[in-house]
Amino acid sequence: MRKSNWGKILGLIFGSMMFNIPGAIIGFIIGYYFDKGYAQALSDSGGFSSLMRRKVSLKNRAIFFHSLFSIMGHIAKSSGRVTENDIALASVLMDRMGLNGELRKEAQTAYREGKQAHFPVEETVIEFKNYCYARRDFMLIYLEIQIQAALANGQLHPKARDILYSIGAILGFNKLTIDGIIKQNEASTHYHQKGRQKTAQPTGMSLNYAYQILGIKESDDAKTIKKAYKKLMAQHHPDKLSAQGLPEQALKLAKEKAQDIQAAYEAIKQHKGIK
Template sequence: MRIWGKVFGFIIGYMFGRLGGAIFGLWLGHMYDRRQSARAGLGSSSKRQALFFNTTFAVMGHVAKASGQVTEIDIRIANALMDQMRLTGDARADAQAAFREGKESDFDIHACLKTFRLISMGRKELLQMFLEIQIQTALSDAKLDPKEHTILSTIAKELGFSQKQLDELLARWQAEFNFHQQGGAGHQTSVADAYDVLGMKESMSDQDIKRGYRKLMNEHHPDKLVAKGLPPEMMELAKTKAQDIQAAYDRVKSDRGMR
């Protein structure tokens, strides 16, 4: 029987959230031990992956509850994300349990995120991927409730992102939603949305566009993210993001006549 995840989670949670953090850390450690029971070893990378996985769905549940109650749409969105990640069996059960935990009225999101940031060792790309998943969830119904925005601001702050950085990510994800609505790669998509997906401006030079594109692809490279702690189950999300960046860049290149 594995217990070290519980011990580790309890201690770290208590350090950052006292009793509330300790309780959450104990639960998170239990989920980690459960997911690790079928794996050999306790490497730091696999530990980060398990904690990333469980924290993602717990915070998703909390975001879903932000507007007052979890609706059928919220549940469908969560299940759609699980489907996109091809979660089945124990992995899906773990995700559903974490989602339910996040919906509880005593869920301490501050302690949760402080623990997550510590375990992630401040890896910016990993923390940004986490934040983007929460943004994607909040925007999946094509609107952003003011209470959802408040919680996203809390998440961003706890993870070390400024309000300006959050607003920029929100704008990019809104553009990405529009980009998909218009058909995505190979269709008549808006050039303006393509620029917004990339977080760039039409006034930028071709060289700056290329430099920015390479930076984005490096930040969202699925293999690099998994190596830094992204759960393998979430690689499909990273692949989709990378494909959207590529499609937006191709649209901008075509409009500019770039090679």
């Protein structure tokens, strides 16, 4: 890192202005130690550019989680009232994402804000869209997390579906696409619920769930199946999503979804003998 001399220069100027030559010398010495401390502080933090990146990262993280959990709270409230079960499910999602300390408090505060009667849904979603520069895969993960939360108790309330349609429209997804994402996540939710109900680890994914997760039909050929699989895996690639600004906590859910996609593809491959 290039050494800073601003402290010595300013110390020299102000010292000479106040006390002529002796003051200039004293000012230069004070400035020297200021520069030394300033340089050390920047070195310890990774430099000025590192400090700026950290501020931007914290701001982006705050926007993402505020939008995510406030909309989640709004969806939970849409059925009439937020139940203890809804709050418990939101807490489980925070656990899955590894949210602790201040970050968890931020998420909980946002969730409560979303339950308010006049919560600005459209403005909140637009702010999120601007934050992620309308990157489709990034917005898709956001929608998937919202749908996972709405489906956590196994059912999707009609009013919750309407809100998801509205959010999707703002982000550029039509109802057909939203319905497809809902079906995929319904299959994943049921698959994991059945797995938790068994004392032993399930031997594999059922073909019915597998086809729903990949968004394909049993009659589709190997080429179509491979294409669907590769597209979904590309959409959930952690390195790409991380580069686009998805917080590491949310990446955990993207990785879980990628594992489901992989399990679905393996089940279909084995059944159809795809190489």
